[in-house]
Amino acid sequence: MFHKEGYKIMAIAAISLLVINIGSYTLINMYWIKFGILLISIVLFILIVQFFRNPTRSTVLNDNNVVAPVDGKVVVIEEVYEKEYFKEKRLQISIFMSPLNVHVTRHPIGGIVKYSKYHPGKFLVAWHPKSSEENERTTVVVENDNCGKILYRQIAGAMAKRIVNYAEEGKQVVQGSDSGFIKFGSRVDVFLPLNTPVKVSLNEKVKGGITVIAEV
Template sequence: MFHKEGYKIIFISLVSFVAAIILIDEITASIPWLRMTLMLVVLFFFVMILQFFRNPKRTVALNENQIIAPVDGKVVVIEEVFEAEYFKDKRLQVSIFMSPINVHVTRYAMSGKINFSKYHPGKYLVAWHPKASTENERTTVVIENNTFGEILYRQIAGALAKRIVNYAQEGIQVIQGEDAGFIKFGSRVDLYLPLGTKVNVKLNEKAVGGKTIIAIKE
């Protein structure tokens, strides 16, 4: 199953793949080893496109007392920081870095009402750069429910990402685990939680979007 944001790119890639195979077959017909090598290279890139836009179906056990991972990737930051855009106070930041081979679907970390949703154009620094959160292309979304109050998540484009897709609209009600958007070709998502929230993951732990429990309310 593929994400709808990838349909156009997958179609273009398929056409390009077929055209490349035909061209390679004609040009290198007399050089079997080169013909096979080039075909394998073209096939490799096509498969990479397919796996990047995969959208695995995941059943989410809804729980108001849990914050779940919004994306697949590795936990790279767990620290107390000052969040300057919306809260303008200290929050607990948990960041998940996605490599190009991770699933790049963004899911809602909890159910609730969208209080804030804003897109920021910006640079394309590597996603782990300290200034990526404030200078890269990004979106900021705030969800509120009765258990955690407001939490903020930020989709951040990386060096390879050129487009962030965000489905969150202010005023709508969202459900934990549902599709919240997509980031194309490498990126990061930051979560900003209330101070005192019990974090349930460790640095360098692999997170699975819609499955891994990031934080709990005791």
């Protein structure tokens, strides 16, 4: 199963690679060069296709839990000053996605979308200290009675050139449901109330919609 954001890119890639290989077989006489181009084309297309995979995830709905919004590795667990929405200290958990991870973004909690905003910006590498504030990003806040307001931020990286965000203010969303997609990148930050019990550790690998990262 593939994410809808990938169909156009996969189709363009398939047509482009097909044209390249038809051209190589027509214009190039050396068999090993033709075979090399074909092999590279197959590997490249497989990489593109696997990037847009969208596996079905069965989220255990629980308003006391915050689940990972994306697949990846936990790279930050620290107190920070969140200055866009809360304007106060929050507990930040950051998850970094490699190009091999599933890049679907899922709602970490269910509830009402209270805030959703896109910010144009730079494309610094995702682990850069200023990427959370200076890179292209979207900020979403979802609220329910148990968790209160939870903010999560999609952040583009050096490879990511487009963030897709489906969260609309005022809409009811289901925990673990599709919230967006980051094309070819790269990191999501989650901001929780201070002293929230964290259920993951640094460098732990998590699965979006499955792994409980905190309990409220």
